[in-house]
Amino acid sequence: METTRNRNAIILILGVFSLLTGLSGASTNLALPEISRQLAISNNASTWIVQTGLMTTTILLVLFGYLGDQLSKERVFFWGGIFFTAGSLIDGLSLNFLMLLFGRIVQAVGGGMILATSMGLTSDNALPGKRGEAIATVSLFMNLGNIAGPSLGGLILGAASWRWIFLINVPAGLILMVLTRKIFAFSPLAAGQTKRVLQEANWTGQFLFMGGIVLFFVSTLFLHQTGQMWLGLAMLVIGLVVTIYSFFQDDHAPHPWIEPSVLHNRGFMATVTILLFAMLINMISNILLPFYLQSFLGLPAAKTGLIIGVQSVVMAFITPVAGFLADRINSHWLTLTGLSILAISQAAYVFYGGRFNWWVILTPIVLNGVGLGLFLSPNNSLGMSFISKAHSGVAGSLNSFFRTLGMTIGNSFGATLLFSQLGHVKVITPTLGLTFLTAFRNVFILATILSLIALLLGILSLKTTKQPTT
Numbered sequence: 457m458e459t460t461r462n463r464n465a466i467i468l469i470l471g472v473f474s475l476l477t478g479l480s481g482a483s484t485n486l487a488l489p490e491i492s493r494q495l496a497i498s499n500n501a502s503t504w505i506v507q508t509g510l511m512t513t514t515i516l517l518v519l520f521g522y523l524g525d526q527l528s529k530e531r532v533f534f535w536g537g538i539f540f541t542a543g544s545l546i547d548g549l550s551l552n553f554l555m556l557l558f559g560r561i562v563q564a565v566g567g568g569m570i571l572a573t574s575m576g577l578t579s580d581n582a583l584p585g586k587r588g589e590a591i592a593t594v595s596l597f598m599n600l601g602n603i604a605g606p607s608l609g610g611l612i613l614g615a616a617s618w619r620w621i622f623l624i625n626v627p628a629g630l631i632l633m634v635l636t637r638k639i640f641a642f643s644p645l646a647a648g649q650t651k652r653v654l655q656e657a658n659w660t661g662q663f664l665f666m667g668g669i670v671l672f673f674v675s676t677l678f679l680h681q682t683g684q685m686w687l688g689l690a691m692l693v694i695g696l697v698v699t700i701y702s703f704f705q706d707d708h709a710p711h712p713w714i715e716p717s718v719l720h721n722r723g724f725m726a727t728v729t730i731l732l733f734a735m736l737i738n739m740i741s742n743i744l745l746p747f748y749l750q751s752f753l754g755l756p757a758a759k760t761g762l763i764i765g766v767q768s769v770v771m772a773f774i775t776p777v778a779g780f781l782a783d784r785i786n787s788h789w790l791t792l793t794g795l796s797i798l799a800i801s802q803a804a805y806v807f808y809g810g811r812f813n814w815w816v817i818l819t820p821i822v823l824n825g826v827g828l829g830l831f832l833s834p835n836n837s838l839g840m841s842f843i844s845k846a847h848s849g850v851a852g853s854l855n856s857f858f859r860t861l862g863m864t865i866g867n868s869f870g871a872t873l874l875f876s877q878l879g880h881v882k883v884i885t886p887t888l889g890l891t892f893l894t895a896f897r898n899v900f901i902l903a904t905i906l907s908l909i910a911l912l913l914g915i916l917s918l919k920t921t922k923q924p925t926t
Contacts, residue, residue, distance in 0.1 A: 471597030510864035512564035520572035521853020536569025541629030548623035575852030661706035668699030726917035727839030732862035733910035739866025751884035774829030787834035794831025799907035
């Protein structure tokens with residue numbers, strides 16, 4: 457009875473911290489136009505407030521997953537909460553754009569620690585036969601954060617400074633850290649264990665991976681600038697090659713970051729690859745809708761927040777149902793259904809126009825929420841079912857890595873493709889008219905194509921991957 461109570465308490469803490477990170481991410485996206493205005497930076501530059509955090513988290517996820525398996529998931533999670541809280545404080549007190557970016561890096565280090573261990577901790581502490589429901593519970597909290605994020609962000613922007621979007625995390629984070637320290641079981645470390653693990657780790661692979669990711673995403677700064685496009689393309693190609701090579705190097709290292717049996721697990725790798733596509737596609741609308749609704753249509757931040765939050769409201773209803781079904785029927789068919797609806801939603805965004813229309817605007821947002829809600833929990837549960845408990849930490853971090861990498865690419869892809877079509881436009885206004893709408897629609901035509909590719913990959917993996925028996 458006590459064990460069951462402790463497990464439920466751990467799942468609850470993991471869920472509440474997911475809610476907090478969801479709040480932060482969703483409200484930050486909404487605040488970009490206002491931050492851009494107050495700090496006197498372009499709309500395009502402001503997207504790096506999100507991009508910097510996502511890129512930092514992406515770089516560190518596998519490292520923290522490895523440390524969680526080798527040392528302690530609980531300890532990595534705990535320190536993640538401390539860094540996340542400290543970064544939020546720095547962001548809230550930022551005096552300029554560079555200080556804000558630094559705070560986002562600190563916050564993202566904490567976010568990486570939390571994401572890298574939360575999936576493994578959830579899987580480890582789920583009751584027998586209840587993995588899907590446990591993962592769905594944590595996902596539900598994140599969705600609730602995404603629901604409240606735009607609404608809360610809109611209220612904060614309407615009544616106070618954007619700084620409170622970050623400062624609100626500080627007292628909540630401190631309370632959660634106290635509860636984590638009290639409820640989680642922190643197993644003792646052997647003498648010299650931390651030093652040994654750090655000395656044996658494959659730092660060559662980590663630095664290769666870090667350099668490749670940084671090159672890949674910094675290339676977007678040059679791709680849409682006349683005269684520097686070739687530099688951007690060169691950085692993009694080199695970044696991709698170095699990033700891919702880092703995985704091969706790690707696979708042959710004496711002490712790899714990623715357990716080879718996880719990396720070679722076809723079933724698990726199929727689920728995380730499709731997850732990357734789904735999150736990439738979803739992030740495109742997340743990053744562009746605030747500019748469309750606020751900057752182009754001229755809606756107030758509070759109303760924009762409520763509109764964007766509809767997706768997460770829908771997901772809050774769909775996710776628990778999907779998690780319940782994931783433990784009882786073939787999860788693969790649920791993921792395919794979700795991917796199909798996600799593809800339809802991207803096509804619906806193409807019909808956005810120059811005037812506000814409730815039906816036109818809400819339809820793709822609702823469909824986006826339904827598709828993603830049906831997809832996430834079953835896909836995550838299916839992926840973790842291929843993995844043994846001994847490797848749940850690195851598998852969970854790899855899942856979070858593909859999720860965050862997809863979000864990072866989606867953020868970069870969406871913003872770069874939109875602003876590259878707008879030439880030297882620094883601030884989006886209604887006067888752009890058809891020029892903006894054409895660029896906006898082109899982005900979502902490509903998002904629709906990517907959605908169909910993700911669906912095709914899902915169908916192919918269904919034919920080639922056996923459903924786990926346990």
